[in-house]
Amino acid sequence: xxxxxxxxxxxxxxxxxLHDPAEVARITDWRxxxxxxxxxxxxxxxxxxxxxxxGHVGYYCAGMNEQATVxxxxxxxxxxxxxxxxxxxxxxxxxxxxxxxxxxxGLLVIHGDAAGRCGISLKGADIVVKGSVGHMTAFMxxxxxxxxxGDAGDGxxxxxxxAVIYVAGSVHGLGADCVEQPMEDADxxxxxxLLATAGIDDIDPSRFRRYGSARELYTFKIExxxxx
Amino acid sequence: MCGIVGLFLKDxxxxxxxxxxxxxxxxxxxxxGPDSAGIAVYGDPAPAGGRHVVLVHPTPGFxxxxxxxxxxxxxxxxxxxxxxxxxxxxxxxxxxxAPLAAWLAQAHPxxxxxxxxxxxxxxxxxxxxxxxxxxxxxADMAGSHAIGHTRMATExxxxxxxxxxxxxxxxxxxxxxxxxxxxxxxxxWLRRHVGVxxxxxxxxxxxxxxxTWRLSEGDTLGAALQAAxxxxxxxxxxxxGTRDGFAVLRxxxxxxxxxxxxxxxxxxxxxxxxxxxxxxxxxxxxxxEPEPATVYTWSLN
Numbered sequence: 276x277x278x279x280x281x282x283x284x285x286x287x288x289x290x291x292x293l294h295d296p297a298e299v300a301r302i303t304d305w306r307x308x309x310x311x312x313x314x315x316x317x318x319x320x321x322x323x324x325x326x327x328x329x330g331h332v333g334y335y336c337a338g339m340n341e342q343a344t345v346x347x348x349x350x351x352x353x354x355x356x357x358x359x360x361x362x363x364x365x366x367x368x369x370x371x372x373x374x375x376x377x378x379x380x381g382l383l384v385i386h387g388d389a390a391g392r393c394g395i396s397l398k399g400a401d402i403v404v405k406g407s408v409g410h411m412t413a414f415m416x417x418x419x420x421x422x423x424x425g426d427a428g429d430g431x432x433x434x435x436x437x438a439v440i441y442v443a444g445s446v447h448g449l450g451a452d453c454v455e456q457p458m459e460d461a462d463x464x465x466x467x468x469l470l471a472t473a474g475i476d477d478i479d480p481s482r483f484r485r486y487g488s489a490r491e492l493y494t495f496k497i498e499x500x501x502x503x
Numbered sequence: 504m505c506g507i508v509g510l511f512l513k514d515x516x517x518x519x520x521x522x523x524x525x526x527x528x529x530x531x532x533x534x535x536g537p538d539s540a541g542i543a544v545y546g547d548p549a550p551a552g553g554r555h556v557v558l559v560h561p562t563p564g565f566x567x568x569x570x571x572x573x574x575x576x577x578x579x580x581x582x583x584x585x586x587x588x589x590x591x592x593x594x595x596x597x598x599x600x601a602p603l604a605a606w607l608a609q610a611h612p613x614x615x616x617x618x619x620x621x622x623x624x625x626x627x628x629x630x631x632x633x634x635x636x637x638x639x640x641x642a643d644m645a646g647s648h649a650i651g652h653t654r655m656a657t658e659x660x661x662x663x664x665x666x667x668x669x670x671x672x673x674x675x676x677x678x679x680x681x682x683x684x685x686x687x688x689x690x691x692w693l694r695r696h697v698g699v700x701x702x703x704x705x706x707x708x709x710x711x712x713x714x715t716w717r718l719s720e721g722d723t724l725g726a727a728l729q730a731a732x733x734x735x736x737x738x739x740x741x742x743x744g745t746r747d748g749f750a751v752l753r754x755x756x757x758x759x760x761x762x763x764x765x766x767x768x769x770x771x772x773x774x775x776x777x778x779x780x781x782x783x784x785x786x787x788x789x790x791x792e793p794e795p796a797t798v799y800t801w802s803l804n
Contacts (some may be wrong), residue, residue: 391757
């Protein structure tokens with residue numbers, strides 16, 4: 276375990292150490308103090324280390340994450356775990372806009388609320404939000420799963436591709452081409468598995484509804500070929 | 504980029520500590536706007552229907568005696584004069600400000616009016632936010648609410664006049680993070696149809712002037728902001744103060760950041776949560792990001 280105090284160690288030095296193969300082979304548990312909402316903490320990791328941050332983080336925390344587990348004991352700013360490839364990012368407070376944007380893989384868990392555009396352009400990662408999500412969540416999401424235990428804001432799943440959204444609470448409004456779909460056994464199993472992986476055991480998987488793409492917006496239709 | 508912060512104290516017992524609570528919030532937003540900073544403080548009302556007029560002269564150490572005597576002679580005496588760095592707060596009795604403003608512009612063209620209001624006083628300068636706060640002694644100020652801005656200029660010059668907050672009518676002020684795309688035509692329209700005078704070419708001043716016009720037409724602050732959603736084009740997060748009110752508005756796309764926190768004692772907004780992280784009781788506050796195209800208002804009454 277190595278503890279880094281960001282009031283003493285420059286953030287660039289911390290990130291450089293976390294990018295250094297020798298350092299992450301030597302130390303697998305990192306603890307960061309005095310994060311104080313600084314931007315770009317623990318970005319671009321590519322090693323199976325655990326980074327625990329005691330406090331709030333600013334923009335793009337754990338962006339581009341691969342393999343690492345990053346845990347934030349506070350709130351997170353814009354672009355949390357943006358473009359994550361693998362690994363696990365957990366926030367115990369709220370997350371600001373565009374959490375998990377374009378993430379390809381791995382698991383993002385938000386124990387509080389996520390603001391607007393959560394999972395925008397999602398490309399394969401899983402996101403579990405214990406609270407609610409804001410407007411335009413999962414906009415143009417292509418692949419991956421989003422589980423929302425609370426409510427969803429307006430424009431949910433607008434212009435959705437093949438990502439799947441599960442919501443336990445109310446949906447303020449669905450975006451273009453996003454529709455409610457039957458919740459089948461496989462969906463209930465998927466939700467139960469994601470909740471268990473996220474460590475959330477106080478909500479019944481049968482409460483969730485499934486939302487997906489109606490495939491009316493993005494699919495090329497052969498009968499329209501003459502129009503091109 | 505720009506950073507904005509606002510603090511509205513519901514509990515009068517906290518009013519004495521307004522500046523002390525507010526100053527660290529503004530400092531926290533330094534990286535979003537290191538060019539310049541401005542602070543609007545809603546403090547004690549000027550006595551007997553009078554008003555506080557905050558003036559600025561570009562020369563530090565400027566001798567305000569001639570300005571004070573000139574205003575005093577025309578207002579039938581001054582209630583008070585407080586000089587803070589480049590600014591002077593002239594507290595006037597209940598007289599019409601317009602002829603005094605006309606005299607001031609003619610007799611002291613280097614002096615600019617920063618704010619006019621019964622409770623409002625604005626202080627703004629070029630420089631890092633911590634230094635601006637220190638120069639004006641903001642941390643020692645009392646009041647019910649305060650609004651501040653840290654500026655990274657995009658639309659107009661880095662000057663004292665270009666700093667936010669903008670005051671365009673009695674006790675109204677506005678800070679803005681974003682950029683308006685129809686400010687030029689709206690400014691021309693407000694000039695022509697309403698006769699609003701503009702002090703700068705800044706887009707945010709147009710938003711403030713628009714709200715002043717709506718309020719002068721009888722709108723509530725909430726109704727004025729609803730109308731702004733229709734008439735202002737661009738991207739914005741606004742924080743607005745009036746004599747007794749406090750409001751936050753984001754445009755319908757809401758890509759500019761904003762976070763609100765509320766307890767029984769206070770309401771606070773900021774561009775980033777870290778500006779709120781030091782407030783007393785924030786751990787148990789309701790924290791949320793304001794919805795797009797949704798007007799949030801609070802009032803002292």
